[in-house]
Amino acid sequence: MYFYIYDSFLQEKKYKRTISKIETRLATLDISGSKRRLTALKSVQEIVRSLSKNESPTIVVIGNDQTFCKAATAMAGTDSVLGFIPVKKDSEMAKILGIPVNEYACDIVSARRVEKLKFGEVNGKKFFSSISFNASKTILKADQKYQIIPQKTKKIKIVNLDLLRFNKADESEDFKRIASNPKDDYLEILMGRPGKKFLFFKRKQELDSLFFVEKLEIKPKKSKHSVDINIDKGKDKIQAPATVNVSNQDISIIVGKDRLI
Amino acid sequence: MLGKNQKIKPEDAETIIGAGVKVDGTFTAFGNVIVKGQLLGSLKTESDVSIKEGGSVDADIKAKNASIAGKVDGNLEVNQKIQLANSAKVTGDINCQVLSIEEGAILQGNCKVGGEKNATPEPEVETEE
Numbered sequence: 053m054y055f056y057i058y059d060s061f062l063q064e065k066k067y068k069r070t071i072s073k074i075e076t077r078l079a080t081l082d083i084s085g086s087k088r089r090l091t092a093l094k095s096v097q098e099i100v101r102s103l104s105k106n107e108s109p110t111i112v113v114i115g116n117d118q119t120f121c122k123a124a125t126a127m128a129g130t131d132s133v134l135g136f137i138p139v140k141k142d143s144e145m146a147k148i149l150g151i152p153v154n155e156y157a158c159d160i161v162s163a164r165r166v167e168k169l170k171f172g173e174v175n176g177k178k179f180f181s182s183i184s185f186n187a188s189k190t191i192l193k194a195d196q197k198y199q200i201i202p203q204k205t206k207k208i209k210i211v212n213l214d215l216l217r218f219n220k221a222d223e224s225e226d227f228k229r230i231a232s233n234p235k236d237d238y239l240e241i242l243m244g245r246p247g248k249k250f251l252f253f254k255r256k257q258e259l260d261s262l263f264f265v266e267k268l269e270i271k272p273k274k275s276k277h278s279v280d281i282n283i284d285k286g287k288d289k290i291q292a293p294a295t296v297n298v299s300n301q302d303i304s305i306i307v308g309k310d311r312l313i
Numbered sequence: 314m315l316g317k318n319q320k321i322k323p324e325d326a327e328t329i330i331g332a333g334v335k336v337d338g339t340f341t342a343f344g345n346v347i348v349k350g351q352l353l354g355s356l357k358t359e360s361d362v363s364i365k366e367g368g369s370v371d372a373d374i375k376a377k378n379a380s381i382a383g384k385v386d387g388n389l390e391v392n393q394k395i396q397l398a399n400s401a402k403v404t405g406d407i408n409c410q411v412l413s414i415e416e417g418a419i420l421q422g423n424c425k426v427g428g429e430k431n432a433t434p435e436p437e438v439e440t441e442e
Contacts, residue, residue: 198338198354205333243334260331261350264343 054085054161055103057096057123059115062139063089070139070154074114077158085112090119100126110306112137112161117145117181121284124180128171129301135161136306144215145181148231150308160308167307169234171299172212174281174290178299181284184209185270187243189277190292193269194241202243205260210268210296211240213313217259231312237298238264268296332367346376348383355387366400379409388422 056078062071078084088099096113100123103109111127112135113120120136127134137157138146151157171178187202194200202208213234232240244260270292272279279292307313328342335351342358348368355372356362362376368383375390382398389395391409399417406423414420 198336198340201335201337203333203335203350205331243331260329261334262327262329264328 053106053109054083055106055109055111056085056087056137057099057111057113057115057119058087058089059113059119059139060090060092062115067139071114073155074137074139074158077155078161081158081162083158083162085110090115096122097126100132104130104132108132110135110161110164112306114139116140117143118284118286120145121180122286124303124305125171125178125284127303128178128299129303131304133164133166133304133306137161145213148213148215148312149305150311152308161306163306163308165307165309166304167235167311167313168302169213169305169313170237170302172210172239172296173299174210174283174296175294177283177288177290178301179283180213180303182209182211182214183281183283183296184285185279185281185292189273190279191271191273192241193271194263194265195267200241200243200261200263205243206245207243209242211242212298215312216240216242216262234313237266239266239268239296239298240264241268266297270294270296330368340372364401366398373405 090096096119100111103111104127108131110133111123113123114137124134136145136149136151138151138153141153143153146153151160171180172183174183185208187205187208190202190208192200211232213232215231241263242259245258270279270281272292280289281292281294282289327345327347329347330336330350330352332349337353339354340352340356344358345360346356346358346362348364348370350368352370352372356370357375359377361378361380362374363380364370364383364385366382370384371386373387374385377392378394379389379391380396381401381403383401385403385405388405389403389407389409393409394411394413395407395409397403397414397418397420399415401418403419404421408425410427412424412426
């Protein structure tokens with residue numbers, strides 16, 4: 053049984069045509085299903101938990117990366133399968149999973165090529181894509197063996213499933229890996245200075261360091277420092293000290309042929 | 314869109330210690346290691362180590378190959394080849410199969426180049442009579 057979760061921003065008039073094309077394509081492929089809409093009162097986590105009670109459902113998120121990541125973490129450890137129809141052209145998850153945007157993604161959902169992917173955990177809270185925080189006030193202890201002390205680095209990103217860069221600026225030539233590997237027992241630590249745009253001037257990102265760790269402790273340099281850890285590029289935050297590791301739960305995700313993982 | 318063949322296997326993965334980062338402790342990697350920053354403690358990998366100009370390592374190093382353009386203060390035990398660039402400054406003993414030194418490189422320490430690979434002695438077996 054297919055269930056489709058529509059992101060709340062899709063109620064805007066400009067998406068009406070896109071949604072109509074997606075629904076037509078789903079009907080043509082004979083994979084139409086039950087619809088759920090996100091509202092201010094209904095979170096994606098609530099909807100996913102109630103749908104997961106059905107027998108082996110296929111839950112498809114129509115929306116953006118943040119909603120897809122929230123749905124994924126809510127589905128951890130269930131036997132549900134998660135699909136994604138991205139409607140934002142700059143979707144990084146779409147690029148990593150090899151899914152085209154809008155109605156073209158329906159064919160990927162229909163082909164149903166499934167991969168099992170892992171989660172990351174920060175203080176027991178799951179994340180699907182990455183967590184990030186300011187580097188200047190933190191010390192990292194990796195795998196109980198060595199400390200990583202940022203000195204001129206501005207930002208740290210710990211990646212489970214994401215592109216190994218901070219934003220859309222060009223990649224450093226040292227970084228041969230394009231995306232992380234969410235199927236192994238390692239998380240990638242990416243450090244550097246993110247790119248910025250000032251009116252007509254664009255500062256390139258500077259990727260400095262890349263490490264692979266199984267377990268990581270994030271500590272503030274001084275007890276008076278407060279370090280906010282941002283989860284999955286959304287509004288969820290937790291405070292350091294924190295322990296980060298790979299979760300032992302996984303999720304089945306529908307991917308495309310051109311995936312980067 | 315980028316092809317699937319562009320992903321890299323874990324053993325090929327490169328750990329990069331950037332110029333703005335200091336690492337302190339027992340550092341063990343499963344792929345190549347590039348050092349542009351500072352490393353204290355020990356460094357061990359089954360692949361290659363590259364210490365770039367400006368990089369500084371105050372540690373014993375064990376690796377398959379080593380290419381050094383920065384500063385090393387520690388012993389190097391390398392299975393195959395060590396390359397010292399003209400900006401390299403090494404203080405410590407070197408043990409490898411092949412050593413290449415560019416004009417201008419500084420090396421202070423004992424060198425053991427060539428000889429048997431894996432020259433570790435066979436363990437003695439005690440027999441009861």
